[in-house]
Amino acid sequence: MKALNIFFVILFVAAAALQYNDPDPLTWIVLYLYGAVLCFMALRGKYLPVLYWAGLGVYLIYGLYLFFDEHGVISWVRDHQAENIVQSMKATKPWIEETREFFGLLLLVIALVVNMAWLRRRQKPVAG
DSSP states (O other): OHHHHHHHHHHHHHHHHGGGGSSSHHHHHHHHHHHHHHHHHHHTTOOOHHHHHHHHHHHHHHHHHHHHSTTSHHHHHHTTTTOOTTSOSSOOSHHHHHHHHHHHHHHHHHHHHHHHHHHHHHSOOOOO
16 A cells, blocks of 8 residues: 555656646646645555545545536547547647546545545544
């Protein structure tokens, strides 16, 4: 699990750094750095469930928006035959940009869910 969290920290920090040319860079920098911080905290064995639930809530709500949006994932699949989303890093087509953003959020959700499950199992039950 340590190696996976190191990978996620590096991935999310790099993704945040690459957002400078995005149409909404501050939003994506914050979203990716939040995930990086939670993965770093998991590396250190720190688990604050409220932070994970807050992140999951934001990521899932924004992900659903990107999935169903006019130029979102459904449009990419239905109207554009799941066109290659890695053809150029400068997305000139809105359905490619929103689909990439959706998959970025999906990676963040996966990282948080895996860490929540792992950290919950590591916690010792409190006798009450």
